[in-house]
Amino acid sequence: MFTITxxxxxxxxxxxxxxxxxxxxxxxxxxxxxxxxxxxxTRELLMESVREDAEAIHGTxxxxxxxxxxxxxxxxxGLRRRAPYVRPDxxxxxxxxxxxxxxxxxxxxxxxxxxxxxxPGSTSQPLHFDRPYTWRTKERxxxxxxxxPPRATTLSCSIALEDITTRNAATEIYxxxxxxxxxxxxxxxxxxxxxxxxxxxxxxxxRMEIPAGGICFRDPRMWHRGMPNTSDKVRPxxxxxxxxxxxxxxxxxxxxxxxxxxxxxxxxxxALRVMxxxxxxxxxxxxxxxxxxxxxxxxxxxxxxxxxxxxxxxxHTVDAHLVGGARVLEESDS
Numbered sequence: 466m467f468t469i470t471x472x473x474x475x476x477x478x479x480x481x482x483x484x485x486x487x488x489x490x491x492x493x494x495x496x497x498x499x500x501x502x503x504x505x506x507t508r509e510l511l512m513e514s515v516r517e518d519a520e521a522i523h524g525t526x527x528x529x530x531x532x533x534x535x536x537x538x539x540x541x542x543g544l545r546r547r548a549p550y551v552r553p554d555x556x557x558x559x560x561x562x563x564x565x566x567x568x569x570x571x572x573x574x575x576x577x578x579x580x581x582x583x584x585p586g587s588t589s590q591p592l593h594f595d596r597p598y599t600w601r602t603k604e605r606x607x608x609x610x611x612x613x614p615p616r617a618t619t620l621s622c623s624i625a626l627e628d629i630t631t632r633n634a635a636t637e638i639y640x641x642x643x644x645x646x647x648x649x650x651x652x653x654x655x656x657x658x659x660x661x662x663x664x665x666x667x668x669x670x671x672r673m674e675i676p677a678g679g680i681c682f683r684d685p686r687m688w689h690r691g692m693p694n695t696s697d698k699v700r701p702x703x704x705x706x707x708x709x710x711x712x713x714x715x716x717x718x719x720x721x722x723x724x725x726x727x728x729x730x731x732x733x734x735x736a737l738r739v740m741x742x743x744x745x746x747x748x749x750x751x752x753x754x755x756x757x758x759x760x761x762x763x764x765x766x767x768x769x770x771x772x773x774x775x776x777x778x779x780x781h782t783v784d785a786h787l788v789g790g791a792r793v794l795e796e797s798d799s
Contacts, residue, residue, distance in 0.1 A: 466679070467499045469560060477559030477766050487682070488567045491617065495643040495687030500679040502560055503624055507552040508678055512626040514545050515701040518782065519582045531786075538587025539691045542580030543781040543791055544703070551756035553763055555703065561622065562769040564682055568620050569709040574735075574770035576717045577706035578750060579785050581623065583634040583694040590692075592658040594642075595621065595685035598649040599711075599719050614644045617709075619717050621683045624703035625675035634694040636673040639664070643686035657688045707769070714739040715748030715788050735770060740788065749774040751789040754797045 467487055473479050479487070490497040519542055522529065531541040544550070555561075556578065565573050596619050600606035603613040629635050645663060648655075657663055667688070675681050683689075685706070694700050708717030713731055715738035723731075723739070730745050731737055738748025752760075754775045765771065777795035784792045 466676075467497065469499065469501050473560065477563070479560060479563050484563060484567050487564055491568055491620070491682055491684055494640045496638065496640065496673065496681055496683040498673075498675055498679055498681045499560075499564065500676050502554070502558060502680050503552075503626075503678045504554050505678065507554050508626045511544070511550065511552070511555075511703065512701050514550055515542060515580050515582060515626070515703075516699045518542055518545075518580070519584065519699050519701070522782065523584055536588045536590040536691060538584035538694065539590060540580070540582040540584065541785055542582045543783065543785040544578060544580050546578075546751065546756065546779060546781050546791055547753035548755040548759070551752060551759050553759050555624065556705075557760060557763045557765070557771060559763075559766045561680065561705075562765055562767045565620055565622075565707045565769055566767040568617060568682070569707060571768035572710035572770060573620075573707050573768075574710070574712075574772040575705065575750065576619075576708045576712075576715070576772065577704065578790060579704050581702040581704040583691060583700040583702070585694050585697050585699065587634065587691070587694045590690040591656055592637075592639075592664075592688055592690045593656055594648065594688050595619075597718075598646075598686070601649045603646075614646050617643070617684045617686070618712060618719070619685050619709070620707045621685045622705040622707070623673065623675065623681040623683060624705065625677055625679050625681075626701045626703065627677045629673070629675045629700065629702065631672050631674070631692075633696040633698065633700040634692045635675070637670045637690050637692050638673050638683075639667045639670050639688040642667040642688040643684040645688075648686075715741075715746075735772075736774070746788070747774065748772070748788060751776050751779055751791050751793055753777070753779060 487497045599618045600615045606613045606615045720739045740746045750773045752773045776793045777797045780792040
């Protein structure tokens with residue numbers, strides 16, 4: 466586990482050797498844990514709000530769509546996107562962005578901001594990975610000037626609002642499994658747990674334990690699954706996902722074979738992304754106008770795009786996995 470010095474915190478940048486070690490661990494193991502990135506004030510504020518929202522949603526007695534797909538008690542929970550809940554040491558933290566730029570390169574962009582909540586009494590999720598390979602064959606990777614296995618083009622950040630341990634469902638992970646190239650040929654939906662020989666190859670699994678205020682930076686191709694929460698408390702965690710600049714779809718994947726006209730539009734306007742239906746549209750995350758000042762006062766030191774637009778009001782409890790990450794109720798007047 467890596468720690469942050471006062472000098473690094475004040476500078477908003479990591480020591481170059483430490484950054485190189487973090488990037489190397491993510492490349493080799495699939496993850497790295499960095500402590501003390503998020504303040505206690507931010508953690509307490511968000512922990513209270515996430516638990517309130519989780520209890521309200523779970524109190525209906527009905528499974529959410531995400532639970533039906535992945536496992537009971539595992540909530541993908543929209544986060545409050547207004548002041549004072551949009552925090553500078555989380556969404557625009559220069560130390561986080563320094564690590565992101567080290568892994569994904571300059572002009573990487575924020576594509577996902579959400580809650581990842583594990584309720585008491587939850588079940589185990591199926592073993593899975595979150596992203597496909599950007600280049601599906603060695604030949605395609607080499608033609609693009611990439612190595613094989615190819616580099617990460619997406620980076621997931623799991624932020625611990627309290628200590629995440631085996632008792633409150635630290636995620637099970639298979640370190641190094643993001644380098645298993647056979648998955649590039651699998652059909653959509655195929656899972657590692659149907660291949661016992663691969664589980665033996667990359668096992669035994671570990672647990673993704675994170676201290677309060679720390680972040681696990683994770684290659685989303687690494688195999689993992691949510692585990693049962695055997696404690697008696699809701700376990701909140703924040704999820705942020707960043708994409709390399711080559712990701713031109715709003716979900717961060719690389720769409721090939723676009724028309725010259727569409728390529729020009731994407732190059733000229735960084736707000737635009739490819740939509741699910743193949744059209745070009747605004748792919749930015751939505752944040753309420755009340756939080757604009759946080760972004761205006763803290764431009765990125767490391768060339769990261771925050772990828773946000775500001776609206777009047779929104780409902781953060783729905784549409785977390787759709788374009789924008791929340792449902793816009795009223796556009797901004799400005």
